Amino acid sequence: MATKPDIMISDGPKGMTPIVKTVVRFAMGIIFMFGWYIILYGHLTPGGGFAGGVILACGYVILTLAFGKELGLRKLSDMGASIIDNTAALLFAVVPMFGFLFGWYFLNFLDKGRPFQLFSAGNIPLYNIFIGFKVTASLFAIFMALSIFGRFVSKLVDEEEEG
Amino acid sequence: MILYFLTLVLFVMGVYCLIAKKNIVKKIIGLVIIDYAINLFIILIGYRRDGVAPILFKDMPMEEFARHSVDPLPQALVLTSIVIGLGVLALQVAICLRLYEKYKTFNMSEINRLKG
Amino acid sequence: MQGLYPLFTAIPLAAAFLNLLVTKVNKKAADYIAFVVAAVLAVMAVRMLFEAPFSYRVGGWSAPWGILLVSDGMSALMLTLINVVSLLAIVYSLSYMTAYTAKPKYYSLFLLMIAGMNGVVMTGDLFNLFVFLEIASIASYALVGFGTEHEELEASFKYLILGTVASTAILFGIAFLYSMTGTLNLPDMARQLEIVGINRAVAFVIALFIMGFGLKASTVPFHAWLPDAHPSAPAPISAMLSGVLIKALGVYTIARIMFNVIGPNGMVSSLLMFLGALSMVVGVLLALGQSDFKRMLAYSSISQIGYITMGFGLGLNPAVPPAVAALGLFGALYHLINHAAFKSCLFLCSGAFEYRTGTRNRFEMGGLMRRMPVTGAACSIASLSIAGVPPFNGFWSKLVIIMAFMQAGYYVYGSVAVLVALMTLMTFIKLQSSVLFGQLPARFAAVKEAPVAMVVPLVILAMLCIGLGIAYPLFGESVLQAARDSLLDKLAYMGYIIGG
Numbered sequence: 001m002a003t004k005p006d007i008m009i010s011d012g013p014k015g016m017t018p019i020v021k022t023v024v025r026f027a028m029g030i031i032f033m034f035g036w037y038i039i040l041y042g043h044l045t046p047g048g049g050f051a052g053g054v055i056l057a058c059g060y061v062i063l064t065l066a067f068g069k070e071l072g073l074r075k076l077s078d079m080g081a082s083i084i085d086n087t088a089a090l091l092f093a094v095v096p097m098f099g100f101l102f103g104w105y106f107l108n109f110l111d112k113g114r115p116f117q118l119f120s121a122g123n124i125p126l127y128n129i130f131i132g133f134k135v136t137a138s139l140f141a142i143f144m145a146l147s148i149f150g151r152f153v154s155k156l157v158d159e160e161e162e163g
Numbered sequence: 164m165i166l167y168f169l170t171l172v173l174f175v176m177g178v179y180c181l182i183a184k185k186n187i188v189k190k191i192i193g194l195v196i197i198d199y200a201i202n203l204f205i206i207l208i209g210y211r212r213d214g215v216a217p218i219l220f221k222d223m224p225m226e227e228f229a230r231h232s233v234d235p236l237p238q239a240l241v242l243t244s245i246v247i248g249l250g251v252l253a254l255q256v257a258i259c260l261r262l263y264e265k266y267k268t269f270n271m272s273e274i275n276r277l278k279g
Numbered sequence: 280m281q282g283l284y285p286l287f288t289a290i291p292l293a294a295a296f297l298n299l300l301v302t303k304v305n306k307k308a309a310d311y312i313a314f315v316v317a318a319v320l321a322v323m324a325v326r327m328l329f330e331a332p333f334s335y336r337v338g339g340w341s342a343p344w345g346i347l348l349v350s351d352g353m354s355a356l357m358l359t360l361i362n363v364v365s366l367l368a369i370v371y372s373l374s375y376m377t378a379y380t381a382k383p384k385y386y387s388l389f390l391l392m393i394a395g396m397n398g399v400v401m402t403g404d405l406f407n408l409f410v411f412l413e414i415a416s417i418a419s420y421a422l423v424g425f426g427t428e429h430e431e432l433e434a435s436f437k438y439l440i441l442g443t444v445a446s447t448a449i450l451f452g453i454a455f456l457y458s459m460t461g462t463l464n465l466p467d468m469a470r471q472l473e474i475v476g477i478n479r480a481v482a483f484v485i486a487l488f489i490m491g492f493g494l495k496a497s498t499v500p501f502h503a504w505l506p507d508a509h510p511s512a513p514a515p516i517s518a519m520l521s522g523v524l525i526k527a528l529g530v531y532t533i534a535r536i537m538f539n540v541i542g543p544n545g546m547v548s549s550l551l552m553f554l555g556a557l558s559m560v561v562g563v564l565l566a567l568g569q570s571d572f573k574r575m576l577a578y579s580s581i582s583q584i585g586y587i588t589m590g591f592g593l594g595l596n597p598a599v600p601p602a603v604a605a606l607g608l609f610g611a612l613y614h615l616i617n618h619a620a621f622k623s624c625l626f627l628c629s630g631a632f633e634y635r636t637g638t639r640n641r642f643e644m645g646g647l648m649r650r651m652p653v654t655g656a657a658c659s660i661a662s663l664s665i666a667g668v669p670p671f672n673g674f675w676s677k678l679v680i681i682m683a684f685m686q687a688g689y690y691v692y693g694s695v696a697v698l699v700a701l702m703t704l705m706t707f708i709k710l711q712s713s714v715l716f717g718q719l720p721a722r723f724a725a726v727k728e729a730p731v732a733m734v735v736p737l738v739i740l741a742m743l744c745i746g747l748g749i750a751y752p753l754f755g756e757s758v759l760q761a762a763r764d765s766l767l768d769k770l771a772y773m774g775y776i777i778g779g
Contacts, residue, residue, distance in 0.1 A: 050246060083303065086296045093293035097286075099338070105285035106338040142253045146260065181444070187436065194443050201450050208458045237457070240406055244450060247413045251443055254417060258424055258436050265429045274433050277507045 014068030024066040031059040039132035043121040049128040053135025060140045069148045078144055081137040088134035092127060166207055174200035186269045187262065191255045198248045202241045209237030284335045284348055287323065287358060287397040288411070290316055295390035302383035310373055313386040317366040320393065324362035327355045328758055332765065334403060334775040342776040343467045347403035349775050352761030356612070357400040357531050360619050361523045365393050367736035368515040368522075371627055374732040375514060375634060385425060385513075392418035392519065396527040403775060405453050405463045412449070412528055416442050416495070419524055423512045434511035438504045445494035445501075452487035455480060466776040469540045469769060477544060485547055488536060489554075496529020498588055499558040502581050506565070509580065510573035510639070514630020517573060521580045522623035526615055530584065534591050539772040543604075548596035555589030556692055558582060559699040566706050572629045572641045575710060576622065579665065582699060583618045587611045589692065590680045594766070599687040607687065609763050610679035613755075617664065617672040617747055624661035624740035628654055631729040631737065632714065641710060646719030650726040653734050655715050657741035662711055664744040666704035672748035 015021065035055035042048030064072030099107035113120030177200055180193030214233035219225075259269070266274050294316040301308045327350065335348040369389065376382055395415025402408050420442060424435025457463055459480055460471035472481065494501035505525075509517045537547055562582030569575040590611025594604050631654045632647060633639050648655035664671035667678075677700050684693035728734065747754075765771070 050242070079303075083300065086299045089296040090293055090300065093289060093296065097289055097293075100282065104336060104339040105289065108338065146253075146256055181440075190440060194440065194447075197444075197447050201447055201454065204451070205454045205457075208454060236463070237454075240454075240457075243406070243410060247410065247446075250417055251413070251439075251446075254420060255436075255439055255443075258420075258432055258439060261424075261427055262432050262436060265432060274436075276430050277433055277437075277511075 014070060016066050020066050024062055028059060028063065031062070032056060035059060035132075035136075039128055040118070040125065042128035042132075043124045044116060044118070049131025050135050052128075053132040054139060056132065056136040057139035057143070060136070061143050064143075064148075069144075073144070076137070076140055078141060081141040081144075084133055084137040085141060088130045088137070092130040092134070095123065095126065095130075166210075167204070170200050170203045170207065173203065185271050187259055187271050187274075188269055190271065191252070191259060194255070195248070195252060198244075202244055202248075205237045205241050205244070209234035281330065281333050281335070281350075283323075284333075284350060284401070285337060287320065287362075287401060288394045290320060291390040291394035291397065295387040295394065298383055298387045298390065306383065309383040309386045313369050313390060314373070316390060317362070317369045317393070320362040320397075321366040324355075324358045327358055330355065332771075332775075343462055343464050346407050347464055347466070347775065348401045349403035349466075349772075350401065351765035351772070352758070352763070353531070353535070353612075353765045354400050356616070356758060356762040357527060358397060360616055361393065361396045361400065361527055364522045364619055364623050365389070365519060367623065367739060368519050368627075371518075371630070371733050371736045372513075372515045374730040375630055378634070379425065379513065385422070388418045388422050388425075389516075389519075391415075392422065392524070396523065399527050400531055403465045405456065405465055405468065407463075408465075408532065409446075409449060409453055412495070412532070413446060415524065415528060416446065419516075419520060422516045423508045423520075425513055425516070426511070431511045434504075434507040438508040441494060441501075441504045445491045447491075448487045448494075449491035452484045452491065455484045455487070459484075464776065465535070465540055466773045469542070469773050470776070472541060477541070481541065482546070485537075485541065485544075488533070489547075489550060492529050492533045492536075493554065494529075496525050496533065496584055496588070497558075497581055498529075498554045498584060499561045499581065500554070502558065502562070505581060506574055506577045509577035509626075510571060514573075514626055514633065517576075517630070518623040518626035521577065521626055522619045525580070525584060526587075526619065530587055530591070530615065533588075534766060537591070537595055538766040539769055542769055543595050543597040545597055548592050548598075551592030551595065552589050552689070552692060553592075555585045555587070555592055556695050558585030558588060560585075560695065563699050563702045563706065567702065567709070570640050570642055572632070572639045572644075572710070572714065573626065574639075575641070575706065576625050576629060579703065579706060580618075580622055582703065583614070583622065583665065585699075586614050586677065586680055586696065587618070589696070590614065590683070593683055593687060593689070596687070603683055603687045605763060605767060606679065607683035608766060609759060610676055610683055612759055612762050613679060614673075614676035616759075617676045617744075620740055620743040620747055621661040621664040621673060624657055624737060624744060625665065627733070627737055627740065628658040628661065631733050632658075634729060634733065635726045636723055641713045643720065644714045644723070645717040646715075647723070647726070648715040649719065650723065651728050654729050654737055657737040659711060659715060660741040660744050662707040664748070666707045667700045668704070670745070670748055672744055672746075675748055675751065 035052045038047035038055060039049055039052030042052065060072060060076055063075060096106040099105050099109055102109040108122040108124070110122040110126070112122050174197060177193050177196030180196060181190055184190055184193065211233045215231050217232040217235040219228055262274060263269060268274065294312055298309055298312045301312065330350060332351040334350070336342065337346040337348060340346070372385070376385055379385065392415050395411045395418060398411030399408055399415065402411060420435055420439045423438055424431045456468060459475060460468050462468050462471060475481065490501065497505040509520050512520060537544070541547070559582050562578050562580070562585060566575050566578035566582060569578060590607045593599070594608025594611065596604055629639065631651070632644065635651065636644060638644065660671065664673040667674045677696065681693050681696045684696060
């Protein structure tokens with residue numbers, strides 16, 4: 001991995017003005033905490049894996065916008081995003097198959113617990129977490145592919161045509 | 164009724180944007196507007212004035228529950244449809260970018276190598 | 280098999296993501312994963328043909344609340360069609376796709392498309408159908424543009440825009456039906472619609488569905504995307520799109536909803552018959568003048584889909600005697616499987632010719648029969664089948680459809696079908712004479728036969744073209760009639776809500 005610590009990149013000349021960087025540093029923790037709250041309490045309150053995952057992905061997007069792509073990619077590289085994305089989707093496809101052991105596909109076979117507790121509702125929090133991971137990773141990957149890598153590809157094409 | 168009419172207006176605006184604009188980015192925006200109009204329409208199906216959340220408690224009479232609770236299914240449908248819309252939108256924008264790389268234009272009438 | 284029915288979507292879905300993970304470590308694994316998954320699915324699907332009808336409750340939730348999967352004759356037929364053709368297309372891809380980069384992504388999209396199509400034909404829930412339809416559609420949009428050259432991207436974008444409009448229309452129709460019946464479960468919806476009857480709102484929904492699903496099936500007023508999209512895709516994908524995708528997403532869904540949910544209806548019947556006849560005529564007229572091999576095949580797909588739509592239209596007609604309506608429907612189903620066999624074969628042949636000669640223009644080819652005998656033979660068998668020459672399968676299904684129309688007293692539609700059959704023959708004779716026979720251009724003198732992995736699927740499909748015609752007694756009674764009866768028996772379909 002790169003040797004430079006995060007703080008050197010974040011204080012470097014890349015990215016936006018110090019005002020934005022300072023605000024983002026404050027907001028970052030809150031955004032991630034809120035995203036995780038939405039994912040983990042998805043079976044009790046409005047929200048869930050998708051909404052929470054979008055919030056988390058927005059956290060990474062803000063990070064990238066404020067500090068430049070170097071830091072964003074170091075926190076969640078495109079390879080890492082792809083692996084998280086596929087693993088979460090695979091788990092989401094495989095866990096319902098365990099339901100066959102209990103009779104039906106997609107059966108909610110874990111203990112339901114008491115209503116309105118954090119650990120309740122059987123499989124549903126598990127699915128929310130998978131979806132949360134998947135949406136975070138894939139939205140950030142889409143953002144990267146469309147903004148940074150997209151521009152990069154066009155530049156490559158330009159160079160090819162010129163040279 | 165006025166809400167349904169406004170949804171229809173939104174839908175027609177989307178269709179106009181899709182048909183009349185030459186720019187492919189604007190066409191994509193038109194499709195997104197159409198998508199949102201349909202989503203609003205589905206939400207309106209389940210809407211009920213002064214409705215309560217559709218959670219049945221033990222001490223609640225069934226008939227009163229059926230009369231006052233909103234229909235939860237359209238909301239679930241809209242969530243799914245939004246996610247699908249997001250997927251389609253990402254693909255549209257990606258293809259749009261690649262088209263721009265190849266043709267150096269967003270104008271649909273200049274992207275015409277294939278003939279009918 | 281009954282307990283494992285959901286595996287038809289679960290396996291390809293899981294394999295699509297597993298594939299992308301495994302190929303991060305080993306690039307070669309993609310071929311094996313895709314082949315093994317397709318082979319397992321094909322074997323399972325063929326076994327489904329021998330199962331009695333049943334319904335499956337996903338998650339153990341009973342019918343009007345949970346999602347219901349239904350397996351009857353029609354679903355089993357479509358499942359077999361989809362999985363067998365996709366197995367052959369994947370075998371073909373093993374060597375054809377070496378010319379492209381990013382093979383793992385190709386296989387993942389392919390598996391997603393299979394998962395979507397299997398889901399569409401299995402499900403008994405309208406919104407679930409929409410979701411699977413979108414999965415298959417999104418995968419196919421991406422696969423059409425897989426070459427990422429000028430033409431591919433343009434075709435993909437056109438397909439994407441029109442496909443999204445179609446999906447929007449379908450979603451709008453689903454919302455309307457839900458607001459009228461208060462359910463999304465198809466058997467339950469059929470029961471509620473019996474009470475509501477065919478009012479103006481149902482007629483509007485029918486119009487939306489015919490537009491939406493008709494666009495996916497590319498019947499004529501909605502066909503503009505197909506002649507661009509099918510030739511631009513890689514050859515195995517063209518075979519999948521023409522062979523099964525337009526049938527699973529378009530024709531099957533129209534049939535299922537019109538027959539089993541809304542029920543026989545004179546208005547829908549005459550509309551479908553008219554659209555079918557229009558597709559037949561327009562498709563074959565446009566096919567005649569094409570110079571691009573694959574584009575010619577794409578236009579001929581529109582024309583052949585017209586036969587199927589027209590047969591379904593006759594089956595829906597309440598005014599003709601039930602036996603005649605059943606005969607029309609039977610012909611349509613028979614033509615549906617035949618078209619999957621010969622059109623996939625033709626598209627794969629065109630891919631093999633392109634792979635060796637590097638061109639798709641049929642006027643630049645010629646005399647290839649001598650250089651590529653096996654591919655050439657498969658191509659001529661499939662051409663003769665689609666043109667309706669007697670011993671092959673296309674002849675029998677067209678004969679059944681024409682006979683049904685003549686018996687029903689629709690002499691105009693019947694004669695149009697005869698005329699279009701003759702023009703199809705003309706189209707494919709032109710194709711044969713310019714590609715397979717005649718003068719071999721000097722630059723193709725060194726052309727060799729296609730690789731084994733590409734030839735095997737061609738031979739199997741060509742044998743299917745002959746077998747489906749000659750071995751009719753083996754499958755006609757059991758498979759086709761079970762599919763026909765499952766579409767005609769609306770009461771049995773409504774009964775799935777109780778069972779399962």
